[in-house]
Amino acid sequence: MRMDSTSVMSYHFARPLTGKTFAMSSHGDPIPMISRKCGPLKGEAQVPGDKSISHRSLILGAMTVGETKVTGLLEGQDVLDTAKAMQAFGAKIEKQGGTWHIHGVGVGGFMEPENVIDCGNSGTGVRLIMGAMATCPITATFTGDASLNKRPMARVTDPLALFGARSYGRQGGRLPMTIVGAADPTPVSYTTPVPSAQVKSAVLLAGLNAPGETVVTEREATRDHSERMLAGFGAEIETRVTDEGRVITLQGRPEFTPQTIAVPRDPSSAAFPVCAALITEGSDVVVPNIGLNPTRAGLFTTLRDMGADLTYENEREEGGEPAADLRARFSPDLKGIEVPADRAASMIDEYPILSVVAAFAEGKTHMPGVKELRVKESDRIDAMARGLRAAGVRVDEGDDWWTVHGLGHGNVPGGATCESFLDHRIAMSFLILGMATNAPMSVDDGGPIATSFPIFEPLMNGLGAQVERQEA
Ligand code: S3P
Numbered sequence: 001m002r003m004d005s006t007s008v009m010s011y012h013f014a015r016p017l018t019g020k021t022f023a024m025s026s027h028g029d030p031i032p033m034i035s036r037k038c039g040p041l042k043g044e045a046q047v048p049g050d051k052s053i054s055h056r057s058l059i060l061g062a063m064t065v066g067e068t069k070v071t072g073l074l075e076g077q078d079v080l081d082t083a084k085a086m087q088a089f090g091a092k093i094e095k096q097g098g099t100w101h102i103h104g105v106g107v108g109g110f111m112e113p114e115n116v117i118d119c120g121n122s123g124t125g126v127r128l129i130m131g132a133m134a135t136c137p138i139t140a141t142f143t144g145d146a147s148l149n150k151r152p153m154a155r156v157t158d159p160l161a162l163f164g165a166r167s168y169g170r171q172g173g174r175l176p177m178t179i180v181g182a183a184d185p186t187p188v189s190y191t192t193p194v195p196s197a198q199v200k201s202a203v204l205l206a207g208l209n210a211p212g213e214t215v216v217t218e219r220e221a222t223r224d225h226s227e228r229m230l231a232g233f234g235a236e237i238e239t240r241v242t243d244e245g246r247v248i249t250l251q252g253r254p255e256f257t258p259q260t261i262a263v264p265r266d267p268s269s270a271a272f273p274v275c276a277a278l279i280t281e282g283s284d285v286v287v288p289n290i291g292l293n294p295t296r297a298g299l300f301t302t303l304r305d306m307g308a309d310l311t312y313e314n315e316r317e318e319g320g321e322p323a324a325d326l327r328a329r330f331s332p333d334l335k336g337i338e339v340p341a342d343r344a345a346s347m348i349d350e351y352p353i354l355s356v357v358a359a360f361a362e363g364k365t366h367m368p369g370v371k372e373l374r375v376k377e378s379d380r381i382d383a384m385a386r387g388l389r390a391a392g393v394r395v396d397e398g399d400d401w402w403t404v405h406g407l408g409h410g411n412v413p414g415g416a417t418c419e420s421f422l423d424h425r426i427a428m429s430f431l432i433l434g435m436a437t438n439a440p441m442s443v444d445d446g447g448p449i450a451t452s453f454p455i456f457e458p459l460m461n462g463l464g465a466q467v468e469r470q471e472a
Helices: 051-062 077-088 123-133 154-163 197-207 225-233 267-279 298-305 341-359 371-375 380-390 424-433 447-451 456-463
Strands: 033-036 042-044 066-071 092-096 099-104 139-143 166-170 174-180 189-191 213-218 237-242 245-251 260-262 284-291 309-318 321-329 362-368 394-398 401-407 441-443 466-469
Touching (some): 042 456, 051 066, 051 077, 051 197, 077 447, 123 139, 123 174, 197 225, 197 245, 267 321, 267 456, 298 309, 298 341, 341 362, 341 371, 341 424, 424 441, 456 466
Antiparallel strands (some): 033 441, 066 099, 092 099, 139 174, 237 245, 362 401
16 A cells, blocks of 8 residues: 555644643652542643654654754653754754744764763654664764663664664663664664564664665554655655555655644543543543544543543544544443453553543453553553552553453542652553542652643643642
C-alpha cells in the first residue's frame, strides 16, 4: 500500500492551547500534589498537541532544507528537549506567535553537536534522534534524567550497528552513550524484536541517509506516525501487510519538501479527562478534536467494552484519519474485562489510567501481553500496583500481565501518597484516582507532568477537579 503522502500534513486543529502553562520541571525539585474527591466535571477539555507527532515534526523538519512550519506543537519538556537537540545538530528553530519555524539542514546534513545532548525524560526523543544521526559522519553523546538513563537503548543501537554506526554506552546499553555515525552507511533489513514504534522509527530515520532500500518488519502494528509523516515530507515509503506482519520499505536519500504541519491533539493526553469524567459523579466532558488512528485508539475501545458512556461526536476524517470529539459521562456501572493482548500496542501508554478506571469497575480487569510497560519512564506495572494497593485496591501481577480487582463506584478507599518514579503518566493517573476515592490521593512529585501535559492542573481544575500543589 502506498501511504497517502498528504495525510498527516493536512491535519487542521487550529485552536490554540488553553489554560496557563505552569513551569513544572521534570529536572527541578519534587512538586508534591494532592487530589480530592470532586464532581461533577463539566465542560470542554482542550488537551495539548500529540507528543509523538510533535517530536517527529521537529526531527523531520530539521532534516529538510527550507522552512517547515508547525502549529499546535506540544510545548512539553520532552518536545522542547528535542527542539534543543535539533538546534545542536544544526537546525534553526524559533517560535513566532503560535507557529514554530524550523529551517533544516537536509537528509545527511546534521552537524556534529558541540556538547552532550540531554534528552531529559524522553525515550522517544533520544531513540529517534539516535536513529536520525546514526547514518551521518558525526559523533554525538546522549544523556537524560535518572529515569531515561535506566532505560534500554540496545533495542535501538543493535539495528543502528547494522547500518555501520558504533555505540559506546554504560553497562546494559544505558545512557550516557556516544554514537559514532556511519560515514558510509549501508541500508538494512530488520525485524523489530519488540513491538516498539520508537525502534521502528529509529531504523527508518537512519535509513533516510543510507543509499537504497531499508526494510523494517514489525509483527504487531505500532503507531504509524513516522510512516505517514515520512511520506508527507516526500519519502518513497510503502507498507505491506503480510503473514509476517507489517513490512515497511523506505527508499533512502529522498528529496524532502518542507511542510506546514498542524499537530493534532494527543489521544494519550485526552485519556486523562475522559477517564476522570467516567469515574466522577455527574460528569459530562467533551474532549474535542481527537485523532482516532487505530494504532493509538485502543483505550477508547476498551473503555466502551467496559460499559463506559463514551461517545464519538462529529466523527469525521482529518488528513485521511478518523477523528472525533470525545464525550465522556459518569459511568457508575463499569465492568471489569479481559483486555485483548493484541490491543496492547494501540494503548500502551494508557494502561496506567486504565488501571485507575478498572479500580472503580465491578470485577476483574485482566491485562495480558504488556511486558513493555516494565521499561517505560518507570516500570509502570510496579508503580501502579504499589499505589493502587496503597489506595486499598487488590492488584496481581506477573512479568507481562496484571489484574486489577475492581471495587465498584464509591468503594475505593484512597488516602495514600504514591511515588511517581519520574513518570508523568503515573503522576497524572494517581491524581485522577484521587478524584473519586473516598480519601484524597497524593503524589510525591507531579513535576514530570510537564513533560507531556503542562496544562494538566489548570485544565482539570477548570473542569471542576480539586488538584493542588502541596508544600514540599
Ligand atoms: C512512542 C512510542 C511508544 C510510546 C511512547 C511514544 C513514539 O514507545 O510508549 O510514549 O512516539 O514512537 P515504544 O516504542 O517504546 O513502545
